[in-house]
């Protein structure tokens with residue numbers, strides 16, 4: 001999906017919600033465990049119940065890779081099941097020497113047909129370029145992550161006075177454009193978003209960490225929203241595990257709707 005289509009979906013649905021399918025076999029409702037593919041069954045019901053409130057789904061591949069070939073099958077089936085007007089993110093956090101990155105790009109863009117994949121920037125330009133070379137697909141670079149370990153490297157100050165994440169943003173924005181490159185910025189780091197917007201005023205940000213990690217939707221939106229929205233805010237556990245019982249899909253929809261309604265207000269303020 002290209003930038004124009006993504007923006008028009010955001011406008012049409014009054015939502016910049018990205019629902020995370022971090023579907024964990026040990027956390028899904030017990031009655032689904034008898035299904036032929038419990039993870040797919042869970043995802044299918046979550047998608048059916050929530051898709052009108054979301055513009056994007058983020059599939060964290062770790063939860064599928066952990067289950068071996070069966071998990072990869074559930075992942076493929078989930079992607080095939082998602083509606084065509086949904087922006088699909090593979091949260092795989094890849095990146096390697098160029099010829100290996102090319103294989104990752106093929107795996108996620110050509111084979112699985114995702115719109116975007118998350119990539120770690122620390123092996124540099126040649127490790128990121130193979131993802132950017134694929135037309136109409138998006139690379140989402142980790143910039144300032146939501147976890148406490150962001151302090152270990154991302155927040156370190158370089159000799160030129162910049163923080164490592166600022167250098168990542170400044171340098172990497174020339175590797176692609178705001179039509180094929182986004183950045184991950186954690187919702188738990190909302191106080192840095194104003195500064196981030198000075199460096200990258202137009203790029204979309206993928207913001208995880210609202211809900212279970214304590215990030216605040218209004219704070220992130222105020223600091224990061226552009227005229228074209230420029231945000232995809234991810235929430236996983238607080239939506240998909242809103243209930244552990246038979247009403248899990250209904251409760252997930254309720255939570256997603258609540259978030260979408262707050263997003264509609266934030267979008268109307270920025271118009």
Ligand SMILES: O=c1ccn([C@@H]2O[C@H](COP(=O)(O)O)[C@@H](O)[C@H]2O)c(=O)[nH]1
Pocket residue numbers: 020022060091144145146147184185186208209210211212213234235236237238
């Ligand atoms: O900085 C980052 C980068 C990625 N994530 C991922 O987003 C979701 C968040 O899940 P919640 O349940 O809403 O906390 C998960 O897949 C993480 O691996 C992140 O949290 N922070």
